[in-house]
Amino acid sequence: MLGEVWIICNDIHNSLIFNSKLLIQVLPIDTLEILPSIVETHIGGEVLLPIAVLGFKDGKKFYFDDCSQVNFDVDIVEKNRIRYNADTFMPGTGQNSCRSLSFECIASGNSRVTISYNHSGSEDRKIFTHAIIGCYKPLKMIHPVEDQIVILSLGAAIDLAFEGGPRPWSMYPEGHYTKGKFA
Template sequence: MEVVDPIRIFPRLTVFPCQDQPFHYELKMIATGGDQRYTFGSSSFDLVTVLNPTEGILEITAGDKPRQGAVNGFMTRFPPNRDNATIAIVPAASLSIPPHVAEAVVGTQLVIPVAMFGVSPTKGKESVPFHSCQGVPLASKVSDSRSFEVVSTQEVAPLSPDSKDGAQQTSLGCRGVAVEMRSPGFSSLEVAYLPSTKASLNAETTIAAFEPLQLLHKGDVILAVGSSYQLHFVGGPRPWPKNPSNHYKHVNGSSDALRVVRVQNAESGDVHSFHVEILCSRVTLGNDEAAKEIPTFVDVRVGNYPSPSLPYPAEAELRIPIVCAAPADVTLIPLTTRPELEP
């Protein structure tokens, strides 16, 4: 005789939005317990089509009317060991933009999550998120159309930045809006759901684009002991407009052979361009006696500290090799203070 755990199938309740035009959503059910061999089915034929009964892959047909049905999963060898889950189609009641990554490098796309909610058919008046909302009409617009462009409102919602490797990753919403970052700046992004029978639901967020952090100096940086040099950087995330005091520029030398004297913005006052003065204090050598000078590094990090309006800030990093060396020879160049006399 074999004793097994009762079967449980998940998700227990899956909700999709009512919409003017029929739309087919795909849903995968998960089962636990039993002997790990399951069969899925449903008698709600107008709502649920079982595409793969052993893998739990379903097709849900959503239309303009609220509906509710059941999915059952059972142990293939012993059908009485079974469980049921609920599938429902309900009207959209609210829309929001969950906390998300809001900054991206120029030339890339940023996908903003959109979450929509309905009223639970099984839990009183409790608000429940839609599993997917790809079929509903969404309108999106940016306030700065020169620097930003909405390229798609049909993206899969991004995963939460809090999701960790090896753990179950959580989607931030039921839909994603992709925005192309054309040039540096800030913009508001408004997303609205415009059903034909109700007042519109909308939400707004702020997004930012920034140039990559880069050093303007070309070529190697080699300094004599005791000498200093100014490194000129541009780019990186800009001060967040809702909390500009949270912006930082962290600069560190990788060893005591290199000292960071000062970090200051460009004379023009442009906070996106800054200078770092470094001082070479001693020669950096390898471990063996025959080793030559080896580079030490200047590590630069630019970004904003997390805040309620920017919970997942971007950070730009750059590592610059610097060689502190003793001069191998000295060359004297005469300084002519007056024109040479005619013979």
């Protein structure tokens, strides 16, 4: 039920022990946000999307402290790349997050995830937000091969080769770079 309540706590045995008023508000959900987080991992890894649920009252924005009872609908475009762990309940991670949703990478590539809430079962009151999750093959050294010992003389060099690792984002390929100078 929507509304608000003031709670005042005091010790019935000692009236000097009390706490000031606490306001608890129950507001309708107006907006969903996915907060900034790491949205890519290796195959078999987990991505946690921190969800913020907001309500508005008197023109002021309020972040929900607890949204554990909210039923979100999760839609994944490429279901063969990412699996939603619906059975795993994760508390919010970070500031303003009331809950985190867990996704497991099962194949290499990117996929769009839509998280929605259908207010009062009405399609015209559907609230949603999107994220892109990236999955990549684990970074693996291919030259020199694993367990091979390489001995170099002073001033010598060797080329290293890797495969796997994070891939360029399709929406932001110029943000992908490699670093390579080793001393």
